[in-house]
Amino acid sequence: MNKLYFWLFICWLTSPVVLLAQSPSSITPETRWQQAQALFEQGAYAQTLETLRPLTAISANNTFAPQANYLYSLTLYKQHELKQAQGAVENLLQKFPQWPQITEAYYLAGVIAAERQQWSKALQFWQFAYTDELKTDLNNAKLRLLAPSPTDTLRFLQEKYAADATLAFMLANRLSSSSRDADKLLLDKLQHGFNFSEFKTTVAQENTNNQTFNIAALLPFAHQNTNYKAANRSNQPILDFYIGIKMAIDELASSRNININLMAYDTEKNASKIQSLLALPEVSKADMILGPIYPQGAAEIAAFAQEKQIMLLNPLTSQRQWDSTNQWAYMSEATAETQTKRVAEFSAKNLKGNKVAIIYGVTSKDTMMANLYKKLMEAEGRNIALYRQVGKNSAANLVKFLFQAGIDSTTSHIFVPNDEPLVKIQLMGAMGLLHLKVPIITYDTWLQSTDFTFEEWQRRNTHFIYPTYIDDDNEEVKRFKKKYIEKIKIMPSIRAFQGYDLMMYFGGLFADYGKDFRSKLRTESYRKGILLSGFDYRGGTDNQFVPIFKIEDLNLKLVNQPE
Numbered sequence: 001m002n003k004l005y006f007w008l009f010i011c012w013l014t015s016p017v018v019l020l021a022q023s024p025s026s027i028t029p030e031t032r033w034q035q036a037q038a039l040f041e042q043g044a045y046a047q048t049l050e051t052l053r054p055l056t057a058i059s060a061n062n063t064f065a066p067q068a069n070y071l072y073s074l075t076l077y078k079q080h081e082l083k084q085a086q087g088a089v090e091n092l093l094q095k096f097p098q099w100p101q102i103t104e105a106y107y108l109a110g111v112i113a114a115e116r117q118q119w120s121k122a123l124q125f126w127q128f129a130y131t132d133e134l135k136t137d138l139n140n141a142k143l144r145l146l147a148p149s150p151t152d153t154l155r156f157l158q159e160k161y162a163a164d165a166t167l168a169f170m171l172a173n174r175l176s177s178s179s180r181d182a183d184k185l186l187l188d189k190l191q192h193g194f195n196f197s198e199f200k201t202t203v204a205q206e207n208t209n210n211q212t213f214n215i216a217a218l219l220p221f222a223h224q225n226t227n228y229k230a231a232n233r234s235n236q237p238i239l240d241f242y243i244g245i246k247m248a249i250d251e252l253a254s255s256r257n258i259n260i261n262l263m264a265y266d267t268e269k270n271a272s273k274i275q276s277l278l279a280l281p282e283v284s285k286a287d288m289i290l291g292p293i294y295p296q297g298a299a300e301i302a303a304f305a306q307e308k309q310i311m312l313l314n315p316l317t318s319q320r321q322w323d324s325t326n327q328w329a330y331m332s333e334a335t336a337e338t339q340t341k342r343v344a345e346f347s348a349k350n351l352k353g354n355k356v357a358i359i360y361g362v363t364s365k366d367t368m369m370a371n372l373y374k375k376l377m378e379a380e381g382r383n384i385a386l387y388r389q390v391g392k393n394s395a396a397n398l399v400k401f402l403f404q405a406g407i408d409s410t411t412s413h414i415f416v417p418n419d420e421p422l423v424k425i426q427l428m429g430a431m432g433l434l435h436l437k438v439p440i441i442t443y444d445t446w447l448q449s450t451d452f453t454f455e456e457w458q459r460r461n462t463h464f465i466y467p468t469y470i471d472d473d474n475e476e477v478k479r480f481k482k483k484y485i486e487k488i489k490i491m492p493s494i495r496a497f498q499g500y501d502l503m504m505y506f507g508g509l510f511a512d513y514g515k516d517f518r519s520k521l522r523t524e525s526y527r528k529g530i531l532l533s534g535f536d537y538r539g540g541t542d543n544q545f546v547p548i549f550k551i552e553d554l555n556l557k558l559v560n561q562p563e
Helices: 006-013 029-041 045-056 065-078 082-095 102-115 119-129 135-145 151-160 165-175 181-193 197-209 236-256 271-278 298-308 336-350 364-379 395-404 421-433 444-448 454-459 475-488 494-513 515-521
Strands: 213-219 260-266 288-290 311-314 329-331 355-360 383-389 411-416 440-443 462-465 548-552 555-558
Touching (some): 029 065, 045 065, 102 135, 119 135, 135 165, 151 165, 151 475, 165 181, 165 236, 213 236, 236 260, 236 494, 271 298, 288 298, 298 311, 298 329, 336 364, 336 411, 336 440, 336 548, 383 395, 411 421, 440 444, 444 462, 454 548, 494 515
Parallel strands (some): 288 311, 311 329, 355 383, 355 411, 411 440, 440 462
Antiparallel strands (some): 462 548
């Protein structure tokens, strides 16, 4: 990104920097511009924005408006405020199309759009940024930022921008491992239509400098080996997860030339065995530890990771099993606390009305989520009209509970952290008897029941916290299923999807930032998953993106789009 502000830096070097204690009204536009550039170079981004704001407006005595708008957009980008940065740079493009450095603005607009995974929009902007000066940066940006895009998206983009050699190279890389006849024909067409030698040299040079990324997988295989063809399939969920990871590693190697060494160890769900594994030299030298899933030995592994400064990633669980202040221990899923916060943010923004009902279950997770949700809603000024624990023995009283609490059509919504099947049935019946049309937010497990159809869920305006949603119509999902069945001879479980997406995400981070990618996680913007909903670690060491779905036109639709 150096060339994004190279021109600004030259301006700063050749201008006298004046940082004076002046009243805002007495500061000239030139002095304010110099101050803003100095603050930007110091990394004082909040002050940069404050200083720039008056300069972004067009006025007779302000000749700095175009560059001020550019630096304002760039500063927002540096703060990872991508949505605001996108609005600012698009405003610049609209208001100052004749600005001499407009190609830099188009380049920045494309980078921001690509980081928001707006692939087609990014390429539209980049069409106007193709200069000799920006050519190398532009090609590198495409190779890096379009890498997470699904294969069907790359196909669409390459067809739309048929003359783009970088897109053609990326698609050819993807198709090189495909066994489909149509893909082979397209690959042949691309190889004959473009000269990829420049890209291959670049990739080879980059790959020479890359080290192997070593991952120690401390998982409860409960088996003598990790052979998926072994007769004993009692450990199938863990093996499915492991196979998904291996498939992602193979794909990363073939499509992005990423070297990942996965070392598998069986914890046997035994704390003593885990201690012996932590004593192995290769585990101490690993770049990441994956595991242990279950609580046994989790705190010990987390302490070990912190001491050795190795990133720990615990998958397949929403329960934090160590001190939350440990900045080396991460989770691939959102904790129940994070899920509750994201639901509260969604309802505060999208579900109108002052009255809220909370019907929670008997587990400690249900109680924690209900209690936190109550506090968050009260902080928003909402009235908790009903706050009740309901199990199977009291589910029949739900009509009475709702009626006595005055739950009616003016109620904002009902939050139901409750897995009890009888509660679900009785609540749906009670709402029908009371003629209530109030949105419900609950667990995705409710969808597993055959008691209600999609049409009924849609009519009841039911929302589902659904972190493991798989879209069976997605071309990448279809491709993964096909490859998995060819390899394993059985249908993949959700664990296989999770293993694949997890490794594609973290392997991609390794490709983009090297082994020190952990330092980037807190500021790395949301990345859409290839099979699942995606990852976002801004603000926490667990996945901060919690997908919420509702049914529209008898199909599940994501209703809380990531920022």
